[in-house]
Amino acid sequence: MSLINISRAYDQGVAEYDSSMRSDHWMRRMIWRQCKHAFKAGDHILDLGCGTGIDSYHLLKQGMKVTALDASKAMLESHKKKYHGGENIEFQQGDLTQLEGLPNDHFDGVVSSFAALNTVDDWPQWQRQVNAILKPKAQIVFHMLNAGDIWQDSERRQQTEREIAINGQPVRHYFHNANQLYHDILAENFNLKYSCQFSFLLPYAKRYRLPSWINLALGELENLIGRLSNFEQTGRFVLMRLQKRD
Numbered sequence: 537m538s539l540i541n542i543s544r545a546y547d548q549g550v551a552e553y554d555s556s557m558r559s560d561h562w563m564r565r566m567i568w569r570q571c572k573h574a575f576k577a578g579d580h581i582l583d584l585g586c587g588t589g590i591d592s593y594h595l596l597k598q599g600m601k602v603t604a605l606d607a608s609k610a611m612l613e614s615h616k617k618k619y620h621g622g623e624n625i626e627f628q629q630g631d632l633t634q635l636e637g638l639p640n641d642h643f644d645g646v647v648s649s650f651a652a653l654n655t656v657d658d659w660p661q662w663q664r665q666v667n668a669i670l671k672p673k674a675q676i677v678f679h680m681l682n683a684g685d686i687w688q689d690s691e692r693r694q695q696t697e698r699e700i701a702i703n704g705q706p707v708r709h710y711f712h713n714a715n716q717l718y719h720d721i722l723a724e725n726f727n728l729k730y731s732c733q734f735s736f737l738l739p740y741a742k743r744y745r746l747p748s749w750i751n752l753a754l755g756e757l758e759n760l761i762g763r764l765s766n767f768e769q770t771g772r773f774v775l776m777r778l779q780k781r782d
């Protein structure tokens with residue numbers, strides 16, 4: 537995993553980033569619903585791969601304190617410009633796979649959305665680091681690309697890693713069967729509170745062009761059936777909520 541590639545890729549796309557995410561707002565609502573279950577006003581939340589701060593800002597508006605971490609200087613600058621001046625936010629340019637510089641037993645929660653965690657190449661290490669910085673009973677809400685997107689060909693579905701071109705820059709991404717990831721690695725320190733596949737009822741490229749109300753309705757349906765074990769390996773994305781044990 538090269539942090540330079542990541543920051544270069546996202547630095548270049550910052551101007552269009554927010555508008556490119558609008559068609560995914562239906563999925564963002566699902567992420568925020570899980571945040572509502574996990575976090576409360578006054579909590580200190582770490583937003584990993586915060587980008588331009590769409591989630592950070594949402595959490596700030598709910599009365600939380602946020603540490604926003606990202607590799608991309610330009611993404612952080614855009615985030616700061618929008619939400620500058622508040623005492624409840626601090627920014628860190630850094631690597632979300634190397635969290636040992638953060639204080640132990642400190643955060644009430646972690647959020648990470650839209651594939652930032654697909655750059656994690658060592659999940660056992662990541663799991664131990666996140667466990668260390670969280671308080672007991674703290675929750676993690678994470679959303680990332682899934683290994684099993686049924687709309688991709690079978691070769692792609694088998695791949696556990698590949699380079700994805702982001703703004704023309706190759707960035708290595710790692711893919712997992714989310715439930716296996718939980719049972720093999722995350723279950724050591726966390727209880728699973730919620731796991732759901734998203735974006736499987738239609739190919740993502742079609743989904744992208746649908747009116748937002750149709751995507752919202754399809755998202756609600758996926759929120760029901762995407763949790764069933766029959767749909768375990770179907771979604772382009774997976775959304776999970778975990779709670780640290782005492």
Ligand SMILES: C[S@@+](CC[C@H](N)C(=O)[O-])C[C@H]1O[C@@H](n2cnc3c(N)ncnc32)[C@H](O)[C@@H]1O
Pocket residue numbers: 542543546557584585586587588589590591605606607608611630631632633648649650651652653655656
């Ligand atoms: C697709 S964007 C998602 C941004 C934001 N979470 C959102 O939902 O809009 C992925 C972000 O994760 C950051 N990122 C990816 N891998 C990272 C890493 N290993 N360390 C720090 N930031 C990373 C990128 O710089 C980028 O801003």
